[in-house]
Amino acid sequence: xxxxxxxxxxxxxxxxxxxxxxxxxxxxxxxxxxxxxxxxxxxxxxxxxxxxxxxxxxxxxxxxxxxxxxxxxxxxxxxxxxxxxxxxxxxxxxxxxxxxxxxxxxxxxxxxxxxxxxxxxxxxxxxxxxxxxxxxxxxxxxxxxxxxxxxxxxxxxxxxxxxxxxxxxxxxxxxxxxxxxxxxxxxxxxxxxxxxxxxxxxxxxxxxxxxxxxxxxxxxxxxxxxxxxxxxxxxxxxxxxxxxxxxxxxxxxxxxxxxxxxxxxxxxxxxxxxxxxxxxxxxxxxxxxxxxxxxxxxxxxxxxxxxxxxxxxxxxxxxxxxxxxxxxxxxxxxxxxxxxxxxxxxxxxxxxxxxxxxxxxxxxxxxxxxxxxxxxxxxxxxxxxxxxxxxxxxxxxxxxxxxxxxxxxxxxxxxxxxxxxxx
Numbered sequence: 001x002x003x004x005x006x007x008x009x010x011x012x013x014x015x016x017x018x019x020x021x022x023x024x025x026x027x028x029x030x031x032x033x034x035x036x037x038x039x040x041x042x043x044x045x046x047x048x049x050x051x052x053x054x055x056x057x058x059x060x061x062x063x064x065x066x067x068x069x070x071x072x073x074x075x076x077x078x079x080x081x082x083x084x085x086x087x088x089x090x091x092x093x094x095x096x097x098x099x100x101x102x103x104x105x106x107x108x109x110x111x112x113x114x115x116x117x118x119x120x121x122x123x124x125x126x127x128x129x130x131x132x133x134x135x136x137x138x139x140x141x142x143x144x145x146x147x148x149x150x151x152x153x154x155x156x157x158x159x160x161x162x163x164x165x166x167x168x169x170x171x172x173x174x175x176x177x178x179x180x181x182x183x184x185x186x187x188x189x190x191x192x193x194x195x196x197x198x199x200x201x202x203x204x205x206x207x208x209x210x211x212x213x214x215x216x217x218x219x220x221x222x223x224x225x226x227x228x229x230x231x232x233x234x235x236x237x238x239x240x241x242x243x244x245x246x247x248x249x250x251x252x253x254x255x256x257x258x259x260x261x262x263x264x265x266x267x268x269x270x271x272x273x274x275x276x277x278x279x280x281x282x283x284x285x286x287x288x289x290x291x292x293x294x295x296x297x298x299x300x301x302x303x304x305x306x307x308x309x310x311x312x313x314x315x316x317x318x319x320x321x322x323x324x325x326x327x328x329x330x331x332x333x334x335x336x337x338x339x340x341x342x343x344x345x346x347x348x349x350x351x352x353x354x355x356x357x358x359x360x361x362x363x364x365x366x367x368x369x370x371x372x373x374x375x376x377x378x379x380x381x382x383x384x385x386x387x388x389x390x391x392x393x394x395x396x397x398x399x400x401x402x403x404x405x406x407x408x409x410x411x412x413x414x415x416x417x418x419x420x421x422x423x
Contacts, residue, residue, distance in 0.1 A: 018410045020045060024053040025062055025087075025411055029112070029210070033066045033084035054085055060415050061151060062111065062407075064088035087111050093150040094407070095143055095193065096399025097135065098200060099159040101175045101227040102310070104135060107396035108146055113211045113404060117146050118396045127177035136190040143191060153418045154403035155193045157183055158203040158395075160228030162249075165241070165402070168197045174279065175227055175293075194417040196402035201230035201354075202239050203398040204388070206405040208352055209237050211397070212389060220350040221342050223250070225335060229287045233346060239405075251287030252280055255338055290334045292356070298327055310356065317357065328357045332364050336371025339385060344377050354388040354395075362387075 023043040028034055031042070040050045057063040066084045089110040098105040103123055108116040119142075123131050143152055161173035168184020187195045198206075205222040213220075217237040224230045231250040233240045278285035288294055296308035304324050305312035316324035335358075339351055351372075358365040369382040388394045407414045 018412050020049060021053050021057060021411045022409055024050060025057060026408055028063060028085055029087055029408065032086035033069050034086070035082045035084050037082065039085075057411065058085070058088075060411065061088055061091040062411055062415075064090070089114065091150060093147055093152050094154055094156065094400040094403045095139075095152055095191075096156040096396065096401075096403070097139075097158070097187075098395040098399040099131065099135075099157065099176070100395070101160075104131075105396050105399060106135075106139070106142060107399050108143075108152075109397060109400040109404070111404070111407070113207060113397050113400070115393045115396050118393065127175075129181075131176055131178075132181075132183075132186060136186060139187070139191050143193075151418065152193060153407065153415060155187055155191055155195045156203065156400045156402040156404075157187055157195060157197045158200040158399050158402065159183075160200055160224070160226070160230050163197060163199040163202075165196065165198045165202075168195065170197070173228075192419050194403075194414075196406055198402045199230060199232065200224060200395065200398055201232035202241075203401040204352070204354055204394065205232040205234050205239050207390075207394075207397045207401040208350075209234060209239070210401065210404060210408060213350055213352070213386065215350040215384075216352070218349040219346075220352060221339075221346055221348045222352045222354065223335070223339060223342070225290050225292070225331075225353070225355040227292045229291055231342065233348070250338070250342075251285060252278065252282075253286040253338055253341065254282070254284050255286045255289050255334055286334070286338050290331055290338065295327060295331055299324060302327070314356070314360065317361075328364055329367050332358065332367035333371040336368040337375050339368065340372045340375035340377075343372070343380055343384075347378060347380075349384065351385040352388060353385065358387045359391055359394070 023045065024039055027039050027042050031038070036050050036054060037047060040047045043050070054063060058065065063085050066086050069084045070082060089112055092111055093116060094109045096107045096109060101123070104121045105118060106121060107118045110116055121135070159170060159173060161178070162171040163169070164171055168182065170178045170181035170183045172179055184195045184197045201222050201224045204224060205220065208216040208220060208222065216234065219235045222232045229251045277283055278288045292310065296305070296310060296313060299305045299313045299316070300308045302323055304316050304321060304327070313324060317328055335353065335355060339353070343351060353365070353368060358368055365387045369385055372385055373382045390397050
């Protein structure tokens with residue numbers, strides 16, 4: 001990644017220290033291994049300020065020196081060799097939970113967002129507190145057993161629906177039966193770790209800003225399509241929260257279920273079964289038209305799969321079942337229309353789609369792009385629309401992204417909150 005950071009704002013006291021530390025750390029994330037002199041040039045900080053920050057960041061376990069890459073070492077050149085620095089991926093780790101409808105993903109990440117460990121834990125159809133109870137019991141043992149001598153600096157917890165990161169509350173998740181669930185409090189009590197809670201679309205957006213496409217730091221829209229349909233917006237490297245901590249409710253964007261060449265498909269029936277009826281009382285809402293629940297139930301109803309099941313539908317698609325292909329392409333076109341509407345309203349530098357089939361097979365992303373190009377009035381280049389690049393690890397990385405985002409924004413303050421027993 002080649003995006004350079006802007007000159008850090010002038011601050012005082014601890015805020016200034018954290019701002020300078022963040023500028024150095026983010027620059028090394030983008031360009032490391034990198035010499036201190038180059039860090040100074042990119043951040044606008046003085047050489048002495050960069051040296052002080054590097055010493056502190058190495059001590060905290062965030063950076064490491066790379067003497068084997070030193071310029072001038074072993075070459076006979078005069079002067080002290082410059083020791084490049086890089087993000088330390090060996091001493092610290094971040095834990096994460098993505099709490100979905102069918103299963104929860106537990107993960108450990110290094111500071112570059114690489115997955116050290118990932119485990120999917122079935123929710124077995126549970127709702128309410130029953131989803132969390134086994135997790136609260138298992139998490140302390142999992143973290144202790146898997147950290148491998150690393151310091152675990154925090155736990156991220158992300159899920160769909162309306163989430164208040166400031167208070168650590170899951171405000172509303174209809175499919176999980178949650179309302180005002182004190183997610184942060186429960187997880188902090190169970191693990192003793194500082195916990196950052198967020199919506200999974202915002203967390204995916206934060207991960208893209210940190211580790212993904214350079215354009216994400218200018219402006220981007222993230223669309224997540226799963227059992228829940230969510231979107232998030234970021235401008236100038238900052239993820240929009242919205243009052244009260246709600247980016248928006250894209251799920252009720254009106255999208256007709258089936259269209260062909262701009263005309264209503266004769267197969268569409270106003271008296272379709274209740275599966276096409278949104279809880280808001282309307283038909284054609286994106287959360288129904290494009291959700292995994294709708295797609296998997298349609299596959300089972302047509303006899304493509306034995307039951308509404310992701311793995312079975314993926315298998316049918318990969319085996320070349322034309323009925324499965326048709327269903328997935330219909331959803332891809334629906335998603336393309338939704339993204340065209342979003343792009344025309346927001347006009348971002350980047351659109352990122354997190355959806356199972358577009359990630360698995362570029363042919364389905366091409367369907368989304370074709371519909372996007374057809375429907376967008378701005379006629380933007382379809383190359384601004386990409387699929388999530390992390391593939392199966394996307395939600396695992398997103399789970400830890402709230403902690404990593406805080407760590408890169410306020411490294412000194414974030415590490416001060418890590419309990420000694422996790423070091």
